[in-house]
Amino acid sequence: MEDWRIYKHPILEFDRGKEFTIYLDGTPIKAYENETVAAALFASGLREFSKSIKYRRPRGFFCAIGRCSACMMEVDGVPNVRTCVTMVKDGMRVKRQKTLADWASPFLNLMKLPPQVYMKLFTKPGIIYKPAMKIMRQFTGLGSIPTKVQKDTIPKTEGSQGEISTEFLIIGGGPAGMSAAIEAGQRGVDTLIIDDKEKLGGQLLKQTHTFFSDVKYAAGKRGFKLGEEMVDQISELETVKVLTETSAVGYYPSENTMLMSGSGNTTLKVKAKKYLVSTGAYEKTLVFDNNDLPGVYGAGGVQTLLNVYGIKPGNRGMLLGTGNVALIVAYHLLQAGVEVAGVFAPSFRRVRGYFVHAAKIQRHGVPVVTRHTIVKALGKKKVEGAIVTKLNTDYTPVPGSERKIDCDFICIGVGLNPAYDLVQLFNPKMVNVRQLGGFVPIRDKQFRFTKDAYIAGDCGSIEEATTAVLEGRLAGLYVTQALGYADESVPEKIAEYEHALEEDRGSPFSTGLKAALQEITVDNIEEVLN
Amino acid sequence: MSQDELSAVQRGYNTREELEQLNVLPPEEKVREKRVAIIECTEEIPCNPCAVVCRVDAIRKEGLCTPAVVDWDKCTGCTMCVAVCPGLSIFLQQIKDDKGYVTMPYELIPEPKVGDRAQLMDRSGKVVGEGKIVIPTYQAKGDAYPRWVVTVEMDDPELSYEVRAIKILK
Numbered sequence: 001m002e003d004w005r006i007y008k009h010p011i012l013e014f015d016r017g018k019e020f021t022i023y024l025d026g027t028p029i030k031a032y033e034n035e036t037v038a039a040a041l042f043a044s045g046l047r048e049f050s051k052s053i054k055y056r057r058p059r060g061f062f063c064a065i066g067r068c069s070a071c072m073m074e075v076d077g078v079p080n081v082r083t084c085v086t087m088v089k090d091g092m093r094v095k096r097q098k099t100l101a102d103w104a105s106p107f108l109n110l111m112k113l114p115p116q117v118y119m120k121l122f123t124k125p126g127i128i129y130k131p132a133m134k135i136m137r138q139f140t141g142l143g144s145i146p147t148k149v150q151k152d153t154i155p156k157t158e159g160s161q162g163e164i165s166t167e168f169l170i171i172g173g174g175p176a177g178m179s180a181a182i183e184a185g186q187r188g189v190d191t192l193i194i195d196d197k198e199k200l201g202g203q204l205l206k207q208t209h210t211f212f213s214d215v216k217y218a219a220g221k222r223g224f225k226l227g228e229e230m231v232d233q234i235s236e237l238e239t240v241k242v243l244t245e246t247s248a249v250g251y252y253p254s255e256n257t258m259l260m261s262g263s264g265n266t267t268l269k270v271k272a273k274k275y276l277v278s279t280g281a282y283e284k285t286l287v288f289d290n291n292d293l294p295g296v297y298g299a300g301g302v303q304t305l306l307n308v309y310g311i312k313p314g315n316r317g318m319l320l321g322t323g324n325v326a327l328i329v330a331y332h333l334l335q336a337g338v339e340v341a342g343v344f345a346p347s348f349r350r351v352r353g354y355f356v357h358a359a360k361i362q363r364h365g366v367p368v369v370t371r372h373t374i375v376k377a378l379g380k381k382k383v384e385g386a387i388v389t390k391l392n393t394d395y396t397p398v399p400g401s402e403r404k405i406d407c408d409f410i411c412i413g414v415g416l417n418p419a420y421d422l423v424q425l426f427n428p429k430m431v432n433v434r435q436l437g438g439f440v441p442i443r444d445k446q447f448r449f450t451k452d453a454y455i456a457g458d459c460g461s462i463e464e465a466t467t468a469v470l471e472g473r474l475a476g477l478y479v480t481q482a483l484g485y486a487d488e489s490v491p492e493k494i495a496e497y498e499h500a501l502e503e504d505r506g507s508p509f510s511t512g513l514k515a516a517l518q519e520i521t522v523d524n525i526e527e528v529l530n
Numbered sequence: 531m532s533q534d535e536l537s538a539v540q541r542g543y544n545t546r547e548e549l550e551q552l553n554v555l556p557p558e559e560k561v562r563e564k565r566v567a568i569i570e571c572t573e574e575i576p577c578n579p580c581a582v583v584c585r586v587d588a589i590r591k592e593g594l595c596t597p598a599v600v601d602w603d604k605c606t607g608c609t610m611c612v613a614v615c616p617g618l619s620i621f622l623q624q625i626k627d628d629k630g631y632v633t634m635p636y637e638l639i640p641e642p643k644v645g646d647r648a649q650l651m652d653r654s655g656k657v658v659g660e661g662k663i664v665i666p667t668y669q670a671k672g673d674a675y676p677r678w679v680v681t682v683e684m685d686d687p688e689l690s691y692e693v694r695a696i697k698i699l700k
């Protein structure tokens with residue numbers, strides 16, 4: 001059997017836990033206790049996890065963080081399980097979701113029905129809608145409802161877990177959320193921090209490189225170490241409760257209640273006096289031919305595979321984008337012993353990320369190729385190469401400049417969008433600001449975007465771990481003050497962190513961002529919203 | 531495809547000439563006298579571990595974002611700054627007995643050992659020769675900066691102005 005696991009890494013040691021066996025369509029596959037189902041399957045060489053609903057195109061995994069649904073499979077009789085966020089259990093039975101359309105798809109593809117036909121077909125008259133739906137469903141491939149679910153797969157705790165209340169609820173346990181929890185918890189604020197992953201840490205868990213910034217804060221530390229340190233600090237605070245594998249899925253302003261969905265189909269309502277939304281960001285994607293082929297991954301997905309599970313995404317990859325994320329992932333690939341064909345992007349003015357990140361991969365033979373873009377991914381069932389082209393300054397392709405890049409995966413690292421979905425439910429004033437990454441709420445100097453809701457980290461403006469930490473700390477202190485817990489250290493600390501944040505944003509990289517932030521920051525949010 | 535017509539920030543690495551113009555490279559007599567630090571971090575970014583860690587105050591940074599400047603008279607070539615630089619952009623250079631020596635951070639596999647042969651690469655990744663590892667040390671200050679700092683020896687001393695990466699030949 002193929003094994004894509006990394007056994008020798010210059011920085012990381014992978015604690016995989018006990019060896020298990022799982023079954024893919026009946027075939028035994030080696031897996032480890034600390035792997036997700038998708039990671040174990042990927043390590044064994046599986047690249048096609050599911051098929052697209054309409055055209056039955058192969059789907060691999062893409063995001064590895066439960067956001068894109070490309071990895072849905074039937075697990076122990078339950079259909080549509082996102083295998084990238086489901087941990088392995090010994091003896092688990094995983095199935096690819098086959099449908100009628102698998103044998104019918106050649107015919108359907110021959111007919112090449114335009115998408116709007118699917119929208120209108122059989123919707124009228126009403127009388128044929130229901131029976132037609134039944135048949136159509138057989139073609140869509142989203143699994144069938146299990147007729148006989150094994151007893152032990154039904155979670156015992158299923159259903160509502162009732163309602164709890166807390167003083168301070170933090171949604172998202174990345175560097176921003178954890179820092180806020182530490183500052184507020186230390187000063188006696190009754191705090192609950194939730195995250196949808198199995199561990200706190202957010203993006204930090206995947207980062208093996210050392211950070212810039214002031215040594216007083218995070219500089220020189222490796223991201224994952226910084227994350228571990230914060231997790232330890234939180235576990236020592238009695239005032240801070242942690243709920244992992246729990247997503248915030250709704251906020252009801254009229255009831256001031258946040259609705260959570262936990263593992264095993266449970267729900268929980270939380271009422272809090274103050275909320276902090278620190279949900280981080282989503283990755284942007286890029287449009288090119290065949291960009292849905294297995295082997296086209298998000299940069300975060302590749303980082304998760306490489307640095308969390310210790311699995312190589314392929315033998316030779318190419319990266320798209322010259323921002324820090326793409327440059328850093330290229331370096332992480334080198335560290336794992338994976339070849340990198342190059343980093344490609346238009347980036348006419350300059351390499352978008354920090355110069356030193358670009359320099360450190362190029363000296364190891366990875367070219368940063370600007371003024372280029374990808375035209376298409378090659379391959380039928382998975383990526384077998386890519387075509388790139390040179391660009392004129394008006395972004396039109398230079399005729400005749402197309403060339404083939406040999407690679408077996410393509411990694412998209414073209415930037416992040418703030419994860420604003422939860423923010424919006426608080427009825428804030430949203431604005432679209434390019435320098436901050438996309439849609440963000442108007443806020444005040446205390447990071448409040450409504451009377452009782454605060455924002456910090458990437459979901460308020462796309463920046464860095466160090467700024468996320470400082471913003472989180474500040475948010476924690478502002479909340480402490482607002483709840484009346486402030487001791488004499490608070491104003492002093494606030495001044496210190498505000499100054500540090502100002503210094504961190506002092507480079508030319510942050511000029512645009514700083515101006516944009518100023519523009520959307522008001523004195524008092526309550527005046528703006530009323 | 532030639533990328534020569536691009537500027538340093540469009541290319542994503544510096545050439546020796548560009549660094550000379552920026553006064554980043556030490557004068558030849560210093561390099562022949564002792565091992566000295568070269569900080570190839572040429573743009574403003576918020577970072578300061580190198581200046582903080584230097585025990586002889588040889589690295590000056592006006593503010594968190596201003597580029598660092600090395601005082602080669604004071605520098606003792608102790609390698610601390612090489613080990614802490616998050617951007618992996620600090621090197622040491624020396625020319626002694628007509629051999630070139632470059633010290634650099636190393637975070638790849640395989641593990642370096644004394645006497646290992648290594649391919650030498652310049653700033654653009656071009657292979658420019660072969661050398662020998664003379665001092666590999668694993669530096670760690672607490673948990674913060676564990677990383678190999680490796681010194682390679684090369685027969686052509688001129689190469690020590692160019693070599694910035696190695697690939698260990700096994």
Ligand SMILES: Cc1cc2nc3c(=O)[nH]c(=O)nc-3n(C[C@H](O)[C@H](O)[C@H](O)COP(=O)(O)OP(=O)(O)OC[C@H]3O[C@@H](n4cnc5c(N)ncnc54)[C@H](O)[C@@H]3O)c2cc1C
Pocket residue numbers: 171172173174175176177194195196197201202203204207209210211212246247248249278279280281299300303324325326328329419422456457458459463464465466467468
């Ligand atoms: C590849 C890469 C390299 C980077 N390199 C650097 C670097 O060198 N230096 C640096 O300073 N910064 C770096 N950064 C940036 C830094 O990691 C981020 O800016 C930082 O992690 C943002 O912190 P955060 O707390 O806002 O969000 P995140 O770290 O993204 O954490 C958000 C958390 O919230 C959870 N969440 C989201 N929605 C919900 C919900 N509805 N319910 C429950 N939980 C939810 C998420 O699962 C996640 O765990 C890098 C980022 C990437 C991706």
Ligand code: FES
Pocket residue numbers: 060061062063064065066067068069070071072082083084085
């Ligand atoms: S949801 Fe699993 S890969 Fe995206």
